Amino acid sequence: MTVLKALKKMFGKSEAEQLAPVPSAPSHAPGHRTDAPQADRPAPAAAPKPEDIPAAPAPIAVEPAPSEAPKPARPRREPKPKAPVIPWKLEDFVVEPQEGKTRFHDFKLAPELMHAIQDLGFPYCTPIQAQVLGFTLAGKDAIGRAQTGTGKTAAFLISIITQLLQTPPPKERYMGEPRALIIAPTRELVVQIAKDAADLTKYTGLNVMTFVGGMDFDKQLKHLEARHCDILVATPGRLLDFNQRGDVHLDMVEVMVLDEADRMLDMGFIPQVRQIIRQTPPKSERQTLLFSATFTEDVMNLAKQWTTDPAIVEIEITNVANENVEQHIYAVAAADKYKLLYNLVNDNGWERVIVFANRKDEVRRIEERLVRDGINAAQLSGDVPQHKRIKTLEGFREGKIRVLVATDVAGRGIHIDGISHVINFTLPEVPDDYVHRIGRTGRAGADGVSISFAGEDDSYQLPSIEEKLGRKISCETPPTHLLRAVERKRPQ
Incomplete structure (x- = not known):
């Protein structure tokens, strides 16, 4: 005990002073209260003389509790600069004139349509396209005979798109009132035509829809109810289903296309097609285009009933089968x-x-x-x-x-x-x-x-x-x- 007392005397502190905590430096961290009550803290002993107080260590910064301190502001990220959108011009689509070939430039087509034609890599018209467009772009009805793979689909689609772009849509219009109607005999052909139509209309804002049997009816109906239908491609049976339910109205059809009319005859679809055509405006108030691989007597009789003074375009086939x-x-x-x-x-x-x-x-x-x-x-x-x-x-x-x-x-x-x-x-x-x-x-x-x-x-x-x-x-x-x-x- 004598030794202990001697040590205490040497350092100049009493036992109470040894046990008292050293007050820490006040914290001024944001959100930390500096006026908190001190009741729970032990009372300090009498203040020692200044000369007896050893030098205080450097104050240690006290980190605020995570729940109390606000999150530091993140440095603002500058958005990556977007690549400038370069407007497309017709001058970007250069096709040199060639003897015996017709360019799409030779027709008055909208820039949006020409842009899509360039994307598809079509510089020159096929024979059926060159002849058909010469009549249909002037508003005439047409009957075309051409085999599959000759480009007839693009011929009537280009004509339809041009008509819809040149004529503004009616101000009052139901969602289910298409402005152009394409009827084809098989589901596969409908899907293919619609795909070609989507490729050609991608810069125009026109909407393309398909109605085919064997697929979810309600899903097709939801598409119809979501937006206006500009171009409708359909098989006869499914189109009649929608029409008879009152979901589709054909009184605003400006252009009607019957593709592969001979095939529709063979498959027994003509009675259904007649029902559909009765719902459209009179033939004098719509443009009608009919395409067939063959011009049988039955096909020509149908064409006379449904068209007005049509131009007849018949591509002479030198080789029935592909030479390749x-x-x-x-x-x-x-x-x-x-x-x-x-x-x-x-x-x-x-x-x-x-x-x-x-x-x-x-x-x-x-x-x-x-x-x-x-x-x-x-x-x-x-x-x-x-x-x-x-x-x-x-x-x-x-x-x-x-x-x-x-x-x-x-x-x-x-x-x-x-x-x-x-x-x-x-x-x-x-x-x-x-x-x-x-x-x-x-x-x-x-x-x-x-x-x-x-x-x-x-x-x-x-x-x-x-x-x-x-x-x-x-x-x-x-x-x-x-x-x-x-x-x-x-x-x-």
Whole structure:
């Protein structure tokens, strides 16, 4: 104890002073209260003499509690400068005049439309476009005969878009009152036309809608209720559904197009088309364009009923079939057709092939056998729901599906580049269908190959096909190795 007292005396502090806390420097941090009551703090002892107080350590900055201190202001980020939008001018679309060719510049088309045409890479008109636009842009009705792949879709779309841009829409108008109506016989063709229309209208502000059967009715109705419809592309049956419910009114149609009129006749759609046309303005108050691959007497009779003094545009076809398509016909027994098909596709490693058959049950069986034997295939026929058909076509377009097996529902209106081969598993009963089938290959200037299997059940179709083509096609015997039995895949 003596030692302890001596130490205390040496440092000049009493026991109470040793235990008293050293007052800390007042904090002036934002939000910290400096006038807080001190009742809970121990009372300090009597103040020591100044000379007895050791030097105080430097004050330590006290961080405010996170809940009390405001968050420091973040430095303001300057927005990244956007790339300047360079206005498009017609001078940006330079196409030199060429003898014997018509440019889109040679017609008075809106800059917004010309911009889209440039994006699509169309410097010159096809023959059907050059002739049709000369009449339709002047407001005349027209009847055009042209095969698929000749550019007729762009011809009537350009005419429609020009009309809608030149004429302002009515001030009072329901959502379901289209200004232009395009009727086509198949769902695939409707979807294709609508896609082309969307590409051509993307700078115009015009709205394009599609009505097709086999897809969600309520979803199509919601699209209709969300915005005004300028261009409506539809199959006859689904359009009548909307019309009879009172969701679509056709009294403001300025331009009406009937595409593939011969096909609509064949499929029995004309009574429905008549019902639709009765809902539109009289033919003297609308522009009507009718297109057909053939000008039969029935087609011409319909044209007289629905058009007023139409210009008739008929493109002379020097070659019915595409010159870029190399055509072969194999004489083969019906029992050997599948072996020949499988070995052709498998041995050659073909990646994008369409196989046509006449009946839906044939299509289903071929597709099932190909899948079972390890080839990625899908079917396309009237039995397949529309949403699945669209998904199948996209998969085929993207190369995810090697072989598309289809009825003639895919023979028209399906524009997919890069199809290397078309195979007619059965010869079509209508010669025109043969031309449309093989026209799925050899598109956009590429070379293509068509191979037809002529068996005992369908070889009698050959003479009428050759008459249509205007030439003979020699039958070949397939090489023996292509008729070997298909090796069954072992289950994984």
